[in-house]
Amino acid sequence: MVDNFNKEDRFSRISILFSFVVLAVGGLFGIIQLLNRTPYFPKFIDASTYYLVLTGHGVLLAIAWTAFFIMGVGVILVTRETGLGVNSFLLNLSLILSLIGTLMAAAAILSGNATVLYTFYAPLYAHPIFYIGAALLIFGTWIYAVAIFQVYLRWRKLNPGKGAPLATLGVVTTLIIWLEATPILVIDVLKNFIPMSIYKMPVDALEARTLFWYFGHPLVYFWILPAIAFWYYGLPRLLGTKLFSVKMAKVAYILFILVSTPVGLHHQLVDPGASDIAKFIHVIFTYVVASPSLLTAFNVTATLIKAGRERGGKGLFGWIVKLPWDNPIFAAIGFSIILFGMGGISGIINASYVLNYVVHNTIWIVGHFHLTVATAATLTFMGASYLIIPMLFNKNIKSVYLARLQPYLWFIGMFIFSLAYHIGGVFGAPRRTYDVLYGGLIPKEWIYTLGIGAVGGIVFWVSGVIFIIQMLLTLSRGTRLSKQIDIKFTPMDYEVSRPSILDRLGIWIIIAALLIFIGYSIPLYDLYTRGLAPYPPISPFGGKV
Amino acid sequence: MAEGKIFTEKVWIIMIISTLIAFTVILGVLAEAISYTGPSAVCPVKYVELNEKIKPGVKQLSLGVYEVTIIGRQWAWTPNNITLKNPRKIIFKVASEDVLHGFEIAGTNVNVMVIPGYVAVITWTPPKDMEGTYIILCNEYCGIGHQSMYGTLTIVRG
Ligand code: HEM
Numbered sequence A: 001m002v003d004n005f006n007k008e009d010r011f012s013r014i015s016i017l018f019s020f021v022v023l024a025v026g027g028l029f030g031i032i033q034l035l036n037r038t039p040y041f042p043k044f045i046d047a048s049t050y051y052l053v054l055t056g057h058g059v060l061l062a063i064a065w066t067a068f069f070i071m072g073v074g075v076i077l078v079t080r081e082t083g084l085g086v087n088s089f090l091l092n093l094s095l096i097l098s099l100i101g102t103l104m105a106a107a108a109i110l111s112g113n114a115t116v117l118y119t120f121y122a123p124l125y126a127h128p129i130f131y132i133g134a135a136l137l138i139f140g141t142w143i144y145a146v147a148i149f150q151v152y153l154r155w156r157k158l159n160p161g162k163g164a165p166l167a168t169l170g171v172v173t174t175l176i177i178w179l180e181a182t183p184i185l186v187i188d189v190l191k192n193f194i195p196m197s198i199y200k201m202p203v204d205a206l207e208a209r210t211l212f213w214y215f216g217h218p219l220v221y222f223w224i225l226p227a228i229a230f231w232y233y234g235l236p237r238l239l240g241t242k243l244f245s246v247k248m249a250k251v252a253y254i255l256f257i258l259v260s261t262p263v264g265l266h267h268q269l270v271d272p273g274a275s276d277i278a279k280f281i282h283v284i285f286t287y288v289v290a291s292p293s294l295l296t297a298f299n300v301t302a303t304l305i306k307a308g309r310e311r312g313g314k315g316l317f318g319w320i321v322k323l324p325w326d327n328p329i330f331a332a333i334g335f336s337i338i339l340f341g342m343g344g345i346s347g348i349i350n351a352s353y354v355l356n357y358v359v360h361n362t363i364w365i366v367g368h369f370h371l372t373v374a375t376a377a378t379l380t381f382m383g384a385s386y387l388i389i390p391m392l393f394n395k396n397i398k399s400v401y402l403a404r405l406q407p408y409l410w411f412i413g414m415f416i417f418s419l420a421y422h423i424g425g426v427f428g429a430p431r432r433t434y435d436v437l438y439g440g441l442i443p444k445e446w447i448y449t450l451g452i453g454a455v456g457g458i459v460f461w462v463s464g465v466i467f468i469i470q471m472l473l474t475l476s477r478g479t480r481l482s483k484q485i486d487i488k489f490t491p492m493d494y495e496v497s498r499p500s501i502l503d504r505l506g507i508w509i510i511i512a513a514l515l516i517f518i519g520y521s522i523p524l525y526d527l528y529t530r531g532l533a534p535y536p537p538i539s540p541f542g543g544k545v
Numbered sequence B: 001m002a003e004g005k006i007f008t009e010k011v012w013i014i015m016i017i018s019t020l021i022a023f024t025v026i027l028g029v030l031a032e033a034i035s036y037t038g039p040s041a042v043c044p045v046k047y048v049e050l051n052e053k054i055k056p057g058v059k060q061l062s063l064g065v066y067e068v069t070i071i072g073r074q075w076a077w078t079p080n081n082i083t084l085k086n087p088r089k090i091i092f093k094v095a096s097e098d099v100l101h102g103f104e105i106a107g108t109n110v111n112v113m114v115i116p117g118y119v120a121v122i123t124w125t126p127p128k129d130m131e132g133t134y135i136i137l138c139n140e141y142c143g144i145g146h147q148s149m150y151g152t153l154t155i156v157r158g
């Protein structure tokens, strides 16, 4: 079986190896920031290096690490589950474009020509190479999406009496959301940023920002959905049980398609110039988009309870100890789920606009997304790596003891870090800053919370280092696999029982478009009818360019 | 077994829906109770008209009611150190001359984005017993001097 997909696996190997390199560099940047922004820790870099590193951390980890890992693992899941090959010309083209785009953006950042952070808010100026690189990366992902859609449609055609298999459907859902989100970002880049960067064209900051966040929230589902799909797919296989409810999993996917986009204004709740009504609509949609996460929490927990009981767990909590916590794949997923729960709660708080101005742009937010993208997605991907790296490279994971320890360290460290950062945020400590001392005016709560956060941060960073070292060791010294990975990749019967309305994605995409229209017509109408206010590009190093 | 499962599913779905409805209602009621309004804006303010339309400074409109107009630019607030005596209500008008900034008075509920071309207007009622010195800081990245963009608000009672 494994050797049937040589070309596809080569794509996955390159994509995933590249994502590990990116993770290592981005993680190095993370620890630099962490220490540097801890009060009274001696400064070892200057401010412009700090913001360069922060831009690198955001772009490399939030965009590149996730995108390349997801593309790699997506191909594995889809080929194994459907048994169908992927068009290798499209795959290779997408890989080349995404790699070139990422390297261009990275070169602009590392050479100090794009110190604008990963949100690149206009009218801050970055070198054109940065924006062009970002656009190329997105074009690459579009081609990838086409290749995966082809497989999906072919599978549906070959299996008329069956519903779509769960993991493939998860990957397809992820890509649909990606295609809802990214065209607007590309328009923003082509219309505003590239002319601003090349011709010094003045740009309306609110317009550029609104279009950015149109993309910015669906982006988070691009990170999270593959992780969720991997839970649905991986947990039953790891635990030798059935998913509690396939139908509920599909409902969750569809809810994500429906409402992941008309929620972007929850990032702009304290923006002047965006209408209160539109903000309220986006907040309500945000609550709705929390529901598939809650459905997932239920479905996954119910599956775990079932598995634990089947293994002889008694009583209300007996099932917990029966789960294979010594298996790093399981532990990584289990901890991801727990921390995702915490992140979900803090997300609902972010969206509640009467609370938002307490936490907006504080380190609370840093605490929030290290639980979600940096744990629910990242730690799940690490767990997934323990499964797929042996398969892709035909090698056993080297040093299993470290592998067992790694998810625990991440969990403990992240728990401390995010809790401390959430609390510090409530006291108003700002995010995205080189120095929090403010000439000695710093409140003592910031000193404590940032200090404790640093301890947690060091712990989960060490866990990341262990992960990278293990992967290096596995690739260089891992022994050959003696037997095939004993996981049944193809869908189990109950997973593909007859198709229903839940498999008719076309309908849901049309409704999604309608909801996007409802959510975005008011703010965009306001923006364009009252007239724009373009301001000239400004260098992050000060002054006009 | 199958029936039990469907029952659990249903209970859970009802719980989700009712929680979310409850959240929405609580949010609306809370917002009403504290008469919450999001930041409003004077907009659009063209780049060339900014200095003529926005004059930074502190004005007392009536006893204890202040209008504070502030301009943010890389990397300072003008005015930078503000002292107010017995404020009951403060209307902040905050404009940017160049890039995005974030206007935050640390430890208070004042937190608003400052977007070039869109003058943020917010009204703040400080707690009656609040006094002392608070950091006014910029909480949106605005270039490499971002961390030095801060000032103070001092509230004097008596
Ligand atoms: C490996 C250990 C890591 C450490 C020590 C770390 C630490 C930090 C710190 C301290 C900040 C706040 C910087 C500031 O606001 O001034 C930050 C920001 C951020 N981190 Fe991490 N992080 C790590 C891993 C990750 C991972 C794995 C991801 C995502 C997959 C991630 C995504 C982000 C993002 C998106 C930001 C926001 C950047 C911005 O504000 O522009 N981090 N990180």
Ligand SMILES: [Cu+2]
Residues within 6 Å of the ligand: A216, A217, A220, A263, A264, A266, A267
């Ligand atoms: Cu969001």
Ligand SMILES: [Cu+2]
Residues within 6 Å of the ligand: B100, B101, B102, B138, B139, B140, B141, B142, B143, B146, B147, B149
């Ligand atoms: Cu700033």
